[in-house]
Amino acid sequence: MNRLNSLFANKKDLLSIYFTAGFPRLDDTVPILKALETSGVDFVEIGMPFSDPLADGPVIQKSSTTALENGMSLTVLFKQLENVRREVSMPIVLMGYLNPVLRFGVERFLDKCKETGVDGVILPDLPFEMYREQYSHLFEERGISNTFLITPQTPPDRVRLLDENTTGFLYMVSSAAVTGAKTGLNQFQIDYFTRIRDMELKSPKMVGFGISNQESFSEVCKYANGAIVGSAFIRMIENSNNIAEDIDGFICSLKPRND
Amino acid sequence: MIEPNNKGFYGEYGGAYIPEMLIPNIEELRAKYLDILNSESFRKEYHLLLCDYAGRPSPLFKAERLSAKYNANIWLKREDLNHTGSHKLNNTIGQILLAREMGRKRIIAETGAGQHGVATATVCALMGLDCVVYMGATDIERQAPNVARMRMLGAEVRPATSGNKTLKDATNEALRDWIANPLDTFYLIGSVVGPHPYPDMVARLQAIISSEIKEQLKSKIGTNLPDYVIACVGGGSNAAGSFYHFLEDESVKLIGTEAAGLGVNSGETAASMACGDKGIIHGSMTYLMQSDDGQITEPYSISAGLDYPGIGPLHAFLKDSKRADYMPITDDEALDAVMELTRLEGIIPALESAHALAVLPKLKLKTSDHVVVTVSGRGDKDMKTYMERFNL
Numbered sequence A: 001m002n003r004l005n006s007l008f009a010n011k012k013d014l015l016s017i018y019f020t021a022g023f024p025r026l027d028d029t030v031p032i033l034k035a036l037e038t039s040g041v042d043f044v045e046i047g048m049p050f051s052d053p054l055a056d057g058p059v060i061q062k063s064s065t066t067a068l069e070n071g072m073s074l075t076v077l078f079k080q081l082e083n084v085r086r087e088v089s090m091p092i093v094l095m096g097y098l099n100p101v102l103r104f105g106v107e108r109f110l111d112k113c114k115e116t117g118v119d120g121v122i123l124p125d126l127p128f129e130m131y132r133e134q135y136s137h138l139f140e141e142r143g144i145s146n147t148f149l150i151t152p153q154t155p156p157d158r159v160r161l162l163d164e165n166t167t168g169f170l171y172m173v174s175s176a177a178v179t180g181a182k183t184g185l186n187q188f189q190i191d192y193f194t195r196i197r198d199m200e201l202k203s204p205k206m207v208g209f210g211i212s213n214q215e216s217f218s219e220v221c222k223y224a225n226g227a228i229v230g231s232a233f234i235r236m237i238e239n240s241n242n243i244a245e246d247i248d249g250f251i252c253s254l255k256p257r258n259d
Numbered sequence B: 001m002i003e004p005n006n007k008g009f010y011g012e013y014g015g016a017y018i019p020e021m022l023i024p025n026i027e028e029l030r031a032k033y034l035d036i037l038n039s040e041s042f043r044k045e046y047h048l049l050l051c052d053y054a055g056r057p058s059p060l061f062k063a064e065r066l067s068a069k070y071n072a073n074i075w076l077k078r079e080d081l082n083h084t085g086s087h088k089l090n091n092t093i094g095q096i097l098l099a100r101e102m103g104r105k106r107i108i109a110e111t112g113a114g115q116h117g118v119a120t121a122t123v124c125a126l127m128g129l130d131c132v133v134y135m136g137a138t139d140i141e142r143q144a145p146n147v148a149r150m151r152m153l154g155a156e157v158r159p160a161t162s163g164n165k166t167l168k169d170a171t172n173e174a175l176r177d178w179i180a181n182p183l184d185t186f187y188l189i190g191s192v193v194g195p196h197p198y199p200d201m202v203a204r205l206q207a208i209i210s211s212e213i214k215e216q217l218k219s220k221i222g223t224n225l226p227d228y229v230i231a232c233v234g235g236g237s238n239a240a241g242s243f244y245h246f247l248e249d250e251s252v253k254l255i256g257t258e259a260a261g262l263g264v265n266s267g268e269t270a271a272s273m274a275c276g277d278k279g280i281i282h283g284s285m286t287y288l289m290q291s292d293d294g295q296i297t298e299p300y301s302i303s304a305g306l307d308y309p310g311i312g313p314l315h316a317f318l319k320d321s322k323r324a325d326y327m328p329i330t331d332d333e334a335l336d337a338v339m340e341l342t343r344l345e346g347i348i349p350a351l352e353s354a355h356a357l358a359v360l361p362k363l364k365l366k367t368s369d370h371v372v373v374t375v376s377g378r379g380d381k382d383m384k385t386y387m388e389r390f391n392l
C-alpha cells in the first residue's frame, strides 16, 4: 500500500492542492511543497507543464507557459524532486499531458517516479482503454497509482469500469468545464455528486475543477473523500511575496484548523 | 481506399488521445458517423447540396500555358471555384448534415486562413444553426476579409490569444469550448486532424475531389489515371480528398507539399514532416514539430492555412509507407507560384494552393505526363499579403 492508499484509508475531508512545477519561479517547486505540507494539506498534484494544455483554463495555461519559459521540463522536475522524500512525507501525484511523458519514455518516467517517491500519476489525455492495453502493467510493476477522471456525462457503466481499474482515486470533474476557479455549486452538480456517492464505488473520490473556497470545499466533502484546488491556489501564489506565509493563510481559509 | 482500424489507427498513427470529458461526444460520433454517411438520405442530400449549392463538380482545367512551360500536361482541379472559394465547403456540408442528424444546435469550429470558418458559417446560415469560430489573433489580422465574411454570415469569431495565436491555438480553444459545452455542441473540424473519427470522416467528405478527377480525366483523356496528383498539406484535407481514390492505383505518384516557411532549417517553418517526429497533437498520434522535451513547437508560414505544427495521421502513414511523397515549399517559392499562375492562366490562387503549384519546377516531368494539381482555394483572402509582397 503506497502513501496515497493509506491516506485514503485513514482520513476524510482531504484537501489536495494542484500547482504547476517551476512556477512562479523555476526553483519554487520544492519550497511550495514544503509549505503546503507544513500548512496541513493532505496531498498534492504537481502539474508537469505542457505547451498546449487543452483541458486547462486560462490560469493554469498561463502558469504552464511561464514555467516552460523558466526552463521547467521533466528532467528538471525529477532533479528537483531527487531528495524530496527527506523533507516531505505527504503523497505526491504528478499530473500532465501524455506527449512530454512519451518523449521522456514511459518506463523511464515511471522509474523516476519510483526513485523520487512519487505515488501516483494523472494523464488526462491517456484514455483508459489505451492505458489498459499499453501501460497498465508498467504502472503496476512499480506500484505507481493511476487515476481516471469522471464527469457528469460519464455513463454509469463506464464509471464502474473506471472505478474497478483505478489504483489511486477517481478524479470527479465537478462540471463540464476546463479547469478554473468558480463560485458556488449548482443543483445539477449536487445531483451528479449524489448519484456517484450512491453508486458506492470501491475507489476514493476527489472532486476537482472549480473548487475555490471553504464553502465549496466543505460542501463537496459531503459526497467525496475530499477536493482538489488548483487555479485559485495558482492565482494566489502568482502574486505572493512570501510563499510560506501566504500559503499558510490560503490553506487556513479553505480548511480552518480546529486547534 | 485506406481506412483506419476500429480504434482510429492508420498503422501507428491516429487514435483518440482525449481527456475523459470529450469521450462521450467522440464515442457517440464514432458510433454513428459511418451509418449516417452511408445512409441513403444523407448521400442524397449531400450530393444535392454539393451540386446545387456548392456548384460541383468543380472543373478540371487543362492549363495550356503552364503545360507549355513545364513541358507536360498540367491539369488544375479547380476547388477555388467551389462556393465560398475553397474545398472546405465539401466537408462542412457533410458535417452540418451529420450535426443536424445528431440533433446538435450549436456549431463550433477552428480556422486558420478563415476558409474553414467561412465554410462553417455558411452552412450554419443555410441550416439556421448557431456558429462560433475560433481563430488565432494573428490570423484575424492577416485574413481580415474572411473575418468580415464570417461575421456577415452571423458567426461569432472568437480570438485565440495563446501561443503564436494561429491555427494550433484556435484548435485548442475549440476543444476547450467542446469540453465546456458537451450537450448541445457539435465540433466541426476543418481538416483530417483531431481524434478519431475526424480524420477518417473528413477524408471521406473530401474524397469527392478524387472521384471527380477520375471521371473527368476519363472523359478528357480516356484514362482515369494521371501520372501525378499534387496537393498542399496543412492538416491535409484537400490532399486527402485528392489522393483518396488513387491510393490503390500504385502507378499514380502522390505528392503533398508542406509549408517550409523561411526554410526547413530556419526555425521559422511549419514543415511537420521534414522537421517533426512522432507525437500527439489534438488527440492524434502523428508527425509533430516538438522540442526534445515533447513541447509543441510554434510553427511559422506565410500561409495561415498551412501554419500548423502537425499533420493528419493518414499523411503520416502514407509518408512512412512511401505511398506518398511530401515536399517542403518555402514562402518565397509559394509567392513565385502565385504570380506564375496568375500571369500564365489568369487564376489568382490562395497562398496555400500556391504551395502545391510551387512543386512543378522541382519535378522531372515527361511530355507525356498528366499532372493534376489541386488548386484548393482562391486568392481573394490573401490580397493584403499580395499587395505588400508584390507592391500592388
Ligand SMILES: Cc1ncc(COP(=O)(O)O)c(C=O)c1O
Residues within 6 Å of the ligand: B086, B087, B112, B113, B114, B115, B116, B190, B191, B192, B232, B233, B234, B235, B236, B237, B238, B239, B304, B305, B306, B350, B352, B353, B376, B377, B378
Ligand atoms: C485554400 C486552402 N487550401 C488548403 C488549406 C489547408 O487545409 P488542408 O490541408 O486541410 O487542405 C486551407 C486551410 O485553411 C485553405 O484555406
